[in-house]
Amino acid sequence: MELRFEDGKLRLYDPKTEEYLRTHEESEAERRSLGKRVARELRARQKADARATIAEAKAAALAAENLRLREELAKLRRNGNGRS
Numbered sequence: 001m002e003l004r005f006e007d008g009k010l011r012l013y014d015p016k017t018e019e020y021l022r023t024h025e026e027s028e029a030e031r032r033s034l035g036k037r038v039a040r041e042l043r044a045r046q047k048a049d050a051r052a053t054i055a056e057a058k059a060a061a062l063a064a065e066n067l068r069l070r071e072e073l074a075k076l077r078r079n080g081n082g083r084s
Contacts, residue, residue, distance in 0.1 A: 001013065001014055001021075002014075002015060004020075006020065009023075011023070
């Protein structure tokens with residue numbers, strides 16, 4: 001590690017990676033940015049889950065209606081009131 005004066009500040013520099021170590025401010029900014037991204041992704045996932053739940057409920061309702069109509073049709077056919 002090397003201690004360097006960069007842009008009016010002392011910075012730690014790693015000659016092996018050829019990069020400066022992040023300052024506390026940089027680390028905090030990165031943490032806040034990551035927190036915001038995680039929150040956005042969580043909201044998106046929650047919305048997607050809600051849409052999936054609604055779609056599943058609609059599919060179940062359609063399946064139930066389909067079954068009811070098939071049973072009604074079978075009953076009509078048994079009673080001779082349906083078309084063949």
